[in-house]
Amino acid sequence: ETGVTQSPTHLIKTRGQQVTLRCSSQSGHNTVSWYQQALGQGPQFIFQYYREEENGRGNFPPRFSGLQFPNYSSELNVNALELDDSALYLCASSLAGGATDTQDFGPGTRLTVL
Amino acid sequence: QKEVEQNSGPLSVPEGAIASLNCTYSDRGSQSFFWYRQYSGKSPELIMSIYSNGDKEDGRFTAQLNKASQYVSLLIRDSQPSDSATYLCAVNQGYQKVTFGTGTKLQVIP
Numbered sequence: 001e002t003g004v005t006q007s008p009t010h011l012i013k014t015r016g017q018q019v020t021l022r023c024s025s026q027s028g029h030n031t032v033s034w035y036q037q038a039l040g041q042g043p044q045f046i047f048q049y050y051r052e053e054e055n056g057r058g059n060f061p062p063r064f065s066g067l068q069f070p071n072y073s074s075e076l077n078v079n080a081l082e083l084d085d086s087a088l089y090l091c092a093s094s095l096a097g098g099a100t101d102t103q104d105f106g107p108g109t110r111l112t113v114l
Numbered sequence: 115q116k117e118v119e120q121n122s123g124p125l126s127v128p129e130g131a132i133a134s135l136n137c138t139y140s141d142r143g144s145q146s147f148f149w150y151r152q153y154s155g156k157s158p159e160l161i162m163s164i165y166s167n168g169d170k171e172d173g174r175f176t177a178q179l180n181k182a183s184q185y186v187s188l189l190i191r192d193s194q195p196s197d198s199a200t201y202l203c204a205v206n207q208g209y210q211k212v213t214f215g216t217g218t219k220l221q222v223i224p
Contacts, residue, residue, distance in 0.1 A: 033212070035214075040216070041216055041217075042118075042202050042204075042214030042215050042216045042217050043158065043202070043214045044214070045211055045212055045213065045214075048211075056211050058211065088157075090157055090158070100145070100146045100163070100165055100206075102148070102160055102163055103160070103212070104160070105157040105158050105159070106157060107156070107157050108157045
């Protein structure tokens with residue numbers, strides 16, 4: 001197992017609600033990326049944070065937002081939840097977010113939207 | 115055309131055989147390439163990374179990269195039932211964006 005932790009493990013919400021997911025990075029890593037993985041699909045890149053700034057974003061609407069804190073932990077916030085937001089949400093930390101950096105994934109948060 | 119394409123499988127191989135997993139990508143500017151293994155219900159686990167053309171070996175695993183053909187593969191020698199999982203190909207296209215394929219499900223038959 002990597003040193004990346006995520007909370008909560010599972011979450012059930014209803015359509016229209018808001019959710020916050022949390023991630024603690026591997027020790028020494030200053031970059032966090034968030035991914036959405038729908039059933040049977042590969043992870044889809046949501047965004048990356050480097051030293052508390054958003055450092056790249058995938059094709060996700062603005063209701064997906066994030067934060068990174070001085071200790072490099074991170075949050076993913078999703079507003080106005082839709083049924084299609086049901087997925088496994090993964091965070092991954094890396095040393096500096098460069099092209100050759102490898103990412104360590106956390107165990108994920110399973111979000112179900114009813 | 116998808117940015118990263120993989121055959122979804124399942125790919126079935128007998129125990130002890132070589133499993134060959136393939137991946138193609140569309141962005142010629144892609145800089146680095148990764149193979150992850152994902153067991154059902156678990157998060158991806160990095161197996162191999164490769165950055166330049168040619169082969170890279172690590173134990174029973176060999177990654178092969180051909181940038182001219184935009185092709186990357188993973189060979190698993192002496193396949194074991196514990197290798198049964200979904201294998202994800204990931205491509206770093208720069209700009210801090212990593213794109214994953216949909217994964218190939220591998221089944222190793224005892």
